[in-house]
Amino acid sequence: MRYSAWSLLRGALSGHRHWEPAWADVTRRSNYDVIIVGGGGHGLAAAYYLAKNHGVTNVAVLERGWIGGGNTGRNTTIVRSNYLFPESARLYDFSLKLYEGLSQELNFNIMLSQRALVMLAHSRHDLDSMSRWANAMRMNGIAAELVTAGEVGAMAPALDLSPNARLPVLGGFVQRRAGTARHDAVAWGYARAASALGVHIIQNCEVRGFTLESGKIAGVDTSLGPIRADRVAIAAAGHSSVLAKLAGFRLPVTSYALQAMVSEPIKPILDTVVLSPGTGAYVSQSDKGEIVMGAMLDLFPSYAQRGSFAVKQAIITAVLALFPSFSRLQLLRQWAGIVDVVHDSSPIIGPTPVAGLYINCGWGTGGFKAIPVGGWTFAHVLATGKSHALAEPFQLQRFIDGRLIDEAAASGIAH
Ligand SMILES: Cc1cc2nc3c(=O)[nH]c(=O)nc-3n(C[C@H](O)[C@H](O)[C@H](O)COP(=O)(O)OP(=O)(O)OC[C@H]3O[C@@H](n4cnc5c(N)ncnc54)[C@H](O)[C@@H]3O)c2cc1C
Numbered sequence: 001m002r003y004s005a006w007s008l009l010r011g012a013l014s015g016h017r018h019w020e021p022a023w024a025d026v027t028r029r030s031n032y033d034v035i036i037v038g039g040g041g042h043g044l045a046a047a048y049y050l051a052k053n054h055g056v057t058n059v060a061v062l063e064r065g066w067i068g069g070g071n072t073g074r075n076t077t078i079v080r081s082n083y084l085f086p087e088s089a090r091l092y093d094f095s096l097k098l099y100e101g102l103s104q105e106l107n108f109n110i111m112l113s114q115r116a117l118v119m120l121a122h123s124r125h126d127l128d129s130m131s132r133w134a135n136a137m138r139m140n141g142i143a144a145e146l147v148t149a150g151e152v153g154a155m156a157p158a159l160d161l162s163p164n165a166r167l168p169v170l171g172g173f174v175q176r177r178a179g180t181a182r183h184d185a186v187a188w189g190y191a192r193a194a195s196a197l198g199v200h201i202i203q204n205c206e207v208r209g210f211t212l213e214s215g216k217i218a219g220v221d222t223s224l225g226p227i228r229a230d231r232v233a234i235a236a237a238g239h240s241s242v243l244a245k246l247a248g249f250r251l252p253v254t255s256y257a258l259q260a261m262v263s264e265p266i267k268p269i270l271d272t273v274v275l276s277p278g279t280g281a282y283v284s285q286s287d288k289g290e291i292v293m294g295a296m297l298d299l300f301p302s303y304a305q306r307g308s309f310a311v312k313q314a315i316i317t318a319v320l321a322l323f324p325s326f327s328r329l330q331l332l333r334q335w336a337g338i339v340d341v342v343h344d345s346s347p348i349i350g351p352t353p354v355a356g357l358y359i360n361c362g363w364g365t366g367g368f369k370a371i372p373v374g375g376w377t378f379a380h381v382l383a384t385g386k387s388h389a390l391a392e393p394f395q396l397q398r399f400i401d402g403r404l405i406d407e408a409a410a411s412g413i414a415h
Pocket of ligand 1: 038039041042043064065066068069070073075076077078139208234237238260279335336337338364365366367368369370
């Protein structure tokens with residue numbers, strides 16, 4: 001069923017009784033061509049592009065909870081492509097371009113809002129590093145603008161720009177094509193489109209082990225029983241190293257809690273994304289009106305999806321220093337997700353030491369923006385056995401060759 005103004009009208013006239021489930025409730029097969037472990041954005045996008053770009057439709061996505069219930073449904077929804085190195089710029093800008101056409105492609109409104117992202121400079125040092133950053137982006141063919149404090153104020157009038165502000169704003173830099181998208185819609189849109197092409201989406205199915213035959217992958221053991229496949233793909237974000245351990249190899253990944261919070265909803269006050277790299281805080285306003293506040297990582301590895309009080313306190317302090325009027329808001333919700341941080345802050349997309357087993361992980365604090373390209377390039381290697389050109393620099397092999405892509409400066413904090 002295609003969604004359109006006409007189908008909405010038809011729904012309204014018929015008491016909304018004709019809507020079909022967005023993805024099919026399937027009876028699981030005993031054998032698939034490809035099994036994808038993890039029903040987050042990356043796993044679902046990979047399933048969709050496997051079917052759409054490569055015609056591989058005998059695919060199952062196995063999700064231990066509900067789809068999008070991991071980091072995909074927990075993030076602060078910021079999309080951007082302001083990275084430093086050419087390899088990352090190519091990867092993330094391809095993703096942003098896919099996002100720009102995704103609602104039409106999936107026939108599902110992902111509510112992309114390119115409301116711009118402004119990074120705040122609180123010191124001369126910040127200004128210097130931002131001009132280097134913006135120049136690097138321009139060299140990579142991605143528009144970026146350095147802006148004055150006055151221009152920042154015009155974009156976010158609620159910011160405290162007074163001379164004696166606790167966090168002075170000297171200027172900043174802007175990516176106008178950056179913004180936000182509805183995170184659940186990205187997961188649901190890919191799930192619906194993949195399901196329509198024949199992909200099986202199986203929820204409440206935890207992968208507990210891998211079946212190997214003659215050193216090659218032959219399937220997975222799950223909470224619902226064994227399922228066979230000669231290609232298995234891991235897209236499990238914060239739990240990638242747990243799954244790698246089950247398969248018998250190690251990843252250069254550390255897992256941390258990353259938290260976010262929202263205020264009660266208020267009328268529109270902020271129509272851009274504001275990020276303060278110096279404090280680790282970033283702020284936007286959701287379509288529902290909540291002020292969405294993101295934080296830096298907890299400073300210790302953990303699988304507890306809580307987020308520490310110290311980080312919460314630091315972020316709220318920074319947000320209130322930047323936007324004093326927000327001190328009157330009530331905090332509505334706080335949550336965390338477990339993110340997988342690679343030592344060079346860049347992702348891993350490609351084969352593993354186990355033949356037939358592939359991995360997409362290491363997106364750390366910033367993989368929501370990369371869901372389209374993560375899925376696109378992962379599907380390519382799963383279908384062809386060869387890495388996509390965009391993903392070639394992001395192989396696990398780089399930790400053996402020493403060809404790291406250190407994006408800590410551009411992705412060191414969340415968003
Ligand atoms: C608070 C927070 C804010 C963030 N903000 C942003 C942002 O603004 N912009 C941005 O670009 N990124 C952001 N991120 C990062 C982004 O959310 C992630 O990088 C991205 O969602 C990763 O997607 P994924 O599909 O790889 O992982 P997930 O969405 O976590 O999906 C992995 C899935 O694997 C499942 N799984 C795990 N183990 C198993 C198993 N054994 N068997 C079966 N299933 C399993 C999990 O249940 C989960 O659903 C943020 C993250 C957090 C936590």
